[in-house]
Amino acid sequence: MDKIVFLDRDGTINKEVDYLYRPEDLVILPEVTGALRRLKEHGFRLVVVTNQAGVARGFYKEEDVKTLHEALNRHLSKEGAEIDQFFYCPHHPVHGISEYKTECHCRKPETGMFEMAEAYFQVDKANSYMIGDKLLDTEAGNRYGVSSILVGTGYGKDIYDSMKEEERSAAFAYYAPSMKEAVDYILGRV
Ligand SMILES: O=P(O)(O)OC[C@@H](O)[C@H]1O[C@H](OP(=O)(O)O)[C@@H](O)[C@@H](O)[C@@H]1O
Ligand SMILES: [Mg+2]
Numbered sequence: 001m002d003k004i005v006f007l008d009r010d011g012t013i014n015k016e017v018d019y020l021y022r023p024e025d026l027v028i029l030p031e032v033t034g035a036l037r038r039l040k041e042h043g044f045r046l047v048v049v050t051n052q053a054g055v056a057r058g059f060y061k062e063e064d065v066k067t068l069h070e071a072l073n074r075h076l077s078k079e080g081a082e083i084d085q086f087f088y089c090p091h092h093p094v095h096g097i098s099e100y101k102t103e104c105h106c107r108k109p110e111t112g113m114f115e116m117a118e119a120y121f122q123v124d125k126a127n128s129y130m131i132g133d134k135l136l137d138t139e140a141g142n143r144y145g146v147s148s149i150l151v152g153t154g155y156g157k158d159i160y161d162s163m164k165e166e167e168r169s170a171a172f173a174y175y176a177p178s179m180k181e182a183v184d185y186i187l188g189r190v
């Protein structure tokens with residue numbers, strides 16, 4: 001069985017800039033590379049699950065998403081922190097051009113991208129995690145059946161601060177101010 005850490009991309013691995021697609025605008029957040037390397041050293045596979053409705057909205061093309069992911073992995077692989085698989089949802093239910101405007105099963109908080117990973121991995125759900133900076137990330141992880149962590153980068157801190165304690169405990173297993181603390185939590189449970 002494969003222990004997987006599913007990762008949101010924008011606001012979690014890299015700095016959230018609205019509808020990122022240019023490699024020159026890619027900024028990996030502090031301590032993320034080292035934290036991801038530690039996960040790999042402990043036998044976790046890394047799988048990105050990212051909503052890329054910028055495609056549906058006509059801001060960029062699917063080829064741009066793939067090019068950005070290649071650029072991200074060029075940086076990460078130099079440090080032993082390579083992403084094993086990327087999945088993206090190019091759709092949007094309301095805003096969209098042509099075939100991309102659709103109610104799909106892959107846009108988080110739906111679980112389609114997690115299920116796509118099952119073509120590559122035997123997902124050990126009891127020992128797998130989802131880390132993201134929005135409640136749609138933690139909800140997707142919860143629905144799929146892995147333990148969800150809200151990270152305080154990107155939109156995460158504002159979301160966390162706006163919630164009551166009972167809402168937090170219903171929405172995610174753990175709040176980590178940064179990716180480093182999210183990984184400390186995961187490795188503290190192995
Ligand atoms: O890796 P993520 O965080 O799933 O990617 C989010 C971005 O694609 C995009 O998400 C939101 O846009 P949509 O509502 O999906 O159109 C916004 O928060 C944008 O600012 C983000 O860049
Ligand atoms: Mg995000």
Ligand SMILES: [Zn+2]
Binds near residue numbers: 089104106
């Ligand atoms: Zn989709």
